[in-house]
Amino acid sequence: MVDAATELAPFGAYLADSATRETTRRTLEWVRRHNVFEGDRLTNSARLVVVASVYARLCSPPIATERQYDVAALFTLLFFYVDDAPADELPALLAGEEPWSVGRLTPSLRAFLDDFREMDAARPALRDAFSRSYHGYLRARREELLYKRQPLSVDEHWAFRRKTIFMDPYIDHWMILLGIDTDQFALASFADARRLATDIVLLSNDLGSVERDRPGGESPDDLNLLDAYAAERGWNRTDAIERLIDLHNQMVLEVRSALREAAGVSGSPAALVYADLLAGIVDGNLGSLKALKFRYQGIAAMLQRLATVAHDAAHLG
Numbered sequence: 001m002v003d004a005a006t007e008l009a010p011f012g013a014y015l016a017d018s019a020t021r022e023t024t025r026r027t028l029e030w031v032r033r034h035n036v037f038e039g040d041r042l043t044n045s046a047r048l049v050v051v052a053s054v055y056a057r058l059c060s061p062p063i064a065t066e067r068q069y070d071v072a073a074l075f076t077l078l079f080f081y082v083d084d085a086p087a088d089e090l091p092a093l094l095a096g097e098e099p100w101s102v103g104r105l106t107p108s109l110r111a112f113l114d115d116f117r118e119m120d121a122a123r124p125a126l127r128d129a130f131s132r133s134y135h136g137y138l139r140a141r142r143e144e145l146l147y148k149r150q151p152l153s154v155d156e157h158w159a160f161r162r163k164t165i166f167m168d169p170y171i172d173h174w175m176i177l178l179g180i181d182t183d184q185f186a187l188a189s190f191a192d193a194r195r196l197a198t199d200i201v202l203l204s205n206d207l208g209s210v211e212r213d214r215p216g217g218e219s220p221d222d223l224n225l226l227d228a229y230a231a232e233r234g235w236n237r238t239d240a241i242e243r244l245i246d247l248h249n250q251m252v253l254e255v256r257s258a259l260r261e262a263a264g265v266s267g268s269p270a271a272l273v274y275a276d277l278l279a280g281i282v283d284g285n286l287g288s289l290k291a292l293k294f295r296y297q298g299i300a301a302m303l304q305r306l307a308t309v310a311h312d313a314a315h316l317g
Helices: 004-014 017-032 044-058 064-083 090-094 103-114 124-149 154-164 167-178 188-208 223-233 237-266 267-289
Strands: none
Touching: 004 017, 004 044, 004 103, 017 044, 017 064, 044 064, 064 090, 064 103, 064 124, 064 167, 064 223, 090 103, 090 124, 124 154, 124 167, 154 188, 154 223, 154 267, 167 188, 188 237, 188 267, 223 237, 237 267
16 A cells, blocks of 8 residues: 555645644545545545645644644545535435434544544533534535525525535534633624624635536536526626625625624633634635645636635734
């Protein structure tokens, strides 16, 4: 068997630092131990491991540890496995209703949960929120192909895609890793910030995936907000992109304000960590789109026009 370093060598340009390379190597070794890709049609397991590891490293709070990066990379990989699955394989992956059942991915998911020891120590409310959000994602992913055949209005598209973008389970798993107890700072501003962060990630991902999601692209079966806006508003492709860039940047201003207000009003250490987590995920998602040029092609100039929140949300000016 080819060693992990050799398998990852073609992706060296996308693993910008030694820490990211080590996270990626450890993730690939875990994948091999658990035979995650055995017998499936995803042609390059190393490629998906690189994508997941880069997202995990960048979509994180500044205080994250190597252990937390590793957990995040594995969880992100399991998401991308489902998200990138061929359309004709999704029904088999998502047919089961049993808890933590995802077709052939089930043994890998349960191995991840066994390794996710922080979940055992988390408050029941956090564990329940994580479980609900993950299973809500799987249900929405199951329905996504149906909606591709029955176009949604813009409002319906936003409501549905908030469930498939994976933000809620991703935030919830980081809250468990960080031991964040939101009962200490249950502020409306944080609820607004989380909602806005989800919408910004959804919109930036769809802008970054306009080439992938086109007919003939890598993911032609995926929904994209640009198509919904173009169909409902009568915009051409260029107009839709321009208007959605403006909408993205306006939402960044709004989430910046919500985070600043929430962190300032609460002032608790946990609230500041939560603010940094939400800002880090939003900015890291955009950074990942920029870094993973082999996945998101032909959109570099557009991505440069998308605003960032600022990595340290607690001290936004």
